[in-house]
Amino acid sequence: MEVSPYHLEQHKKLVSFAKDNNIVKGRYWTEASKTFDVELNKDGYLNKGSRNYLPEILKKEDSTVINEDLVHLKSLLSDSILDSLEKVNVEKNFFEINGRRFLYTKTFLHQLYYFLKIRSEVESFSPDTILEIGGGSGLMAAILKSELGSKIFIVDLPEMFTSSYAFLAYVFPDSKILLSQEIADSSNFDDFDFIFLTPDQVNLIKDESINFSLNVASFQEMDFSEVQKYFGFINRCLSKKGYFFCANRINKETRFSKYPWDSLVGFSNIFLEKGSLRSVFQPDDSFFERLVCKSEDRTMYLDKIKNDMSYLSKKERQYWLLKDLGLLRLKELLLVLVSKLK
Ligand SMILES: C[S@@+](CC[C@H](N)C(=O)[O-])C[C@H]1O[C@@H](n2cnc3c(N)ncnc32)[C@H](O)[C@@H]1O
Secondary structure (H helix, E strand, O other): OOHHHHHHHHHHHHHHHHHHHOOOOOOOHHHHHHOEEEEEEEEEEOOOOOOOOOOEEEOHHHHHHOOOOHHHHHHHHHOOOOOOOOOEOOOOOEEEOEEEEEEEEEEHHHHHHHHHHHHHHOOOOOOOEEEEEEEOHHHHHHHHHHHOOEEEEOOOOOOHHHHHHHHHHHHHHOOOOOOOOOOOOOHHHHHHHHHEEOOOHHHHHHOOEEEEEEEEEEHOOOEEEEEEHHHHHHHEEEEEEEEEEEEEOOOOOHHHOOOOOOEOOOOEEEEEOOOOOOOHHHHHHHHEEEEEEEEOOOOOOOOOOOOOHHHOOOOHHHHHHHHHHHOOOHHHHHHHHHHHHH
């Protein structure tokens, strides 16, 4: 099935909106947002930027070979769990969502793992409304939409919407996607499957109207003030018995343990752990994964994370200690020097 002419037209509008927007971004994304550029045509999307989060569309099945890292990551997801998926197919050399086939990426396997983990922890996980902050390619939104059928809000930068719109329009050719620049108020949110909001539009979301909110690999790249704003938003918009999932690197722009966890009033902890999937290959990818739930009891609160290093392996601790002290670069230079002197 071809991408619909309506979606093609909307994507063009989005691209020109993304080029002209003056939305305030954090330090990291002021530069990073310039590196994405995606074209959409009736047969699919095409990356033209220097960075790309989108999985490659599978053209010829028999020509694909997945690399060792991906085979290893995939092997960490057990077959019986994968068999429980309804609309996402995990095949030998490709994955399929809603009948569309793609080559494997680490991001896809990470997102799928997160979805399966949350679903295994929460009894009858079936949120009607989901809000993802910093959705990137839209892969997680596509997994959630196809498996759960929920209405999905995505809060992201317009530059990134050019990727996620292209991906979602390709995977769901019949879907209704509301663009951020078409939104004046919340009156027509019910009519859409996906609603794209820019960071300055989160005030349009009604109090306690979101059943599940998530943030993967993006608070880490935001300034603390942005993370703080989103915690306030989650506190306000999550419904009672709603869940918030957060998976981010121990540190990048803002440290996981410094997020304002104690500002989430009435929340209880479901799990907080060092992610098992990310730092398999490099210690600099040490991730924390936390699932919390908003309870009826307003006197509950989340503890601050006191010693984040205690969650890490010895190798990771050594790495992060040097990095935190700003000595990693020095160590690398010394190693080069020593190798030249030999
Ligand atoms: C590294 S990507 C992660 C994407 C995706 N969650 C994943 O795991 O692949 C970071 C995301 O955060 C988004 N982002 C950056 N600043 C943001 C902000 N202030 N509000 C919302 N999203 C933001 C970026 O546009 C991008 O989609």
